[in-house]
Amino acid sequence: MRAMLLEAPGEPLRPRDRAPPKPGPGEVLIRVGACGVCRTDLHILDGELAHPRLPLIPGHEIVGVVAGLGTGVKAFDIGHRVGVPWLGGTCGICEFCASGRENLCDRPRFTGYQIDGGYAEYAVADARYCFPIPAGFDDVAAAPLLCAGLIGYRTLRLAGEAERVGIYGFGAAAHIITQVARYQGRSVYAFTRTGDEEAQQFAKAQGAAWAGASDERPPEELDAAIIFAPVGALVPAALAAVRKGGTVVCGGIHMSDIPSFPYDLLWGERSVCSVANLTRKDAAEFMDLAHKVPVRTTTQPFALEHANQALNEMRSGKLQGAAVLECNKEGQN
Numbered sequence: 001m002r003a004m005l006l007e008a009p010g011e012p013l014r015p016r017d018r019a020p021p022k023p024g025p026g027e028v029l030i031r032v033g034a035c036g037v038c039r040t041d042l043h044i045l046d047g048e049l050a051h052p053r054l055p056l057i058p059g060h061e062i063v064g065v066v067a068g069l070g071t072g073v074k075a076f077d078i079g080h081r082v083g084v085p086w087l088g089g090t091c092g093i094c095e096f097c098a099s100g101r102e103n104l105c106d107r108p109r110f111t112g113y114q115i116d117g118g119y120a121e122y123a124v125a126d127a128r129y130c131f132p133i134p135a136g137f138d139d140v141a142a143a144p145l146l147c148a149g150l151i152g153y154r155t156l157r158l159a160g161e162a163e164r165v166g167i168y169g170f171g172a173a174a175h176i177i178t179q180v181a182r183y184q185g186r187s188v189y190a191f192t193r194t195g196d197e198e199a200q201q202f203a204k205a206q207g208a209a210w211a212g213a214s215d216e217r218p219p220e221e222l223d224a225a226i227i228f229a230p231v232g233a234l235v236p237a238a239l240a241a242v243r244k245g246g247t248v249v250c251g252g253i254h255m256s257d258i259p260s261f262p263y264d265l266l267w268g269e270r271s272v273c274s275v276a277n278l279t280r281k282d283a284a285e286f287m288d289l290a291h292k293v294p295v296r297t298t299t300q301p302f303a304l305e306h307a308n309q310a311l312n313e314m315r316s317g318k319l320q321g322a323a324v325l326e327c328n329k330e331g332q333n
């Protein structure tokens with residue numbers, strides 16, 4: 001099979017031919033239809049997340065069809081369409097797993113980080129961490145739901161009952177979560193890089209009530225803010241925009257250092273928290289919600305071989321919506 005491999009952090013991915021993986025006990029072999037490109041992939045490539053498996057096939061927004069079954073798999077059969085998210089495995093016995101917080105597991109395994117992911121024609125995954133993909137989404141449209149949508153949804157949930165929600169960084173996660181927030185009757189205020197009018201228009205097209213630059217004050221005080229951009233300086237900016245009792249939720253896995261700020265910004269029972277990973281319960285809830293809204297993803301498809309280009313465009317902020325690799329496009333084999 002063809003795969004895009006990370007051989008050393010800091011280097012571009014290399015196209016390689018490899019034997020397709022074999023599903024072990026409890027695992028499924030998946031013919032990958034599409035795999036989303038997530039900012040976390042960039043953090044792994046850049047060496048900002050330590051100790052990836054090497055060489056590594058990145059990619060943790062996998063949508064594909066079950067093409068082989070390891071022993072003991074009951075939940076899926078050959079031909080079923082499944083999704084594989086970032087959470088690829090947990091220990092099941094630590095105090096976090098035992099208390100319904102498997103996202104915080106002490107010994108987790110993550111797809112496209114410790115486990116080979118979906119930047120390839122085939123992938124294997126632990127069937128217990130895969131889930132069905134709702135009808136109504138083709139493979140490319142569904143891929144961004146697997147992380148941008150899912151972890152974005154967890155981030156929105158941590159914003160509580162907030163009615164006026166600010167979103168800093170309007171990429172793949174924000175465009176999905178804006179639709180979900182609107183469905184829930186909330187108003188969204190979108191913050192982009194200064195002067196990025198295209199992104200601001202895109203945010204409004206997804207249902208944002210207001211869009212402006214991240215150093216602007218919104219027209220009303222916010223009840224909560226979500227930060228998807230990996231920029232620590234946005235934390236004090238967001239705190240300044242939320243009202244008393246408001247929450248600032250950091251939705252990314254990595255962020256540049258947060259500059260010091262006056263206590264006044266935190267005073268008034270404001271809080272700052274982060275979101276880590278996902279639980280399988282989040283996945284089930286969100287996929288059901290995505291179908292109900294229904295979420296319409298904006299995607300930019302790339303051929304598997306063009307993964308580096310997709311990553312570079314994400315890095316430069318050129319993309320609208322989500323980049324998705326088409327890993328088994330007909331006629332490419």
Ligand SMILES: [Zn+2]
Nearest residue numbers: 038040147148
């Ligand atoms: Zn991700």
Ligand SMILES: [Zn+2]
Nearest residue numbers: 091094097105
């Ligand atoms: Zn655990």
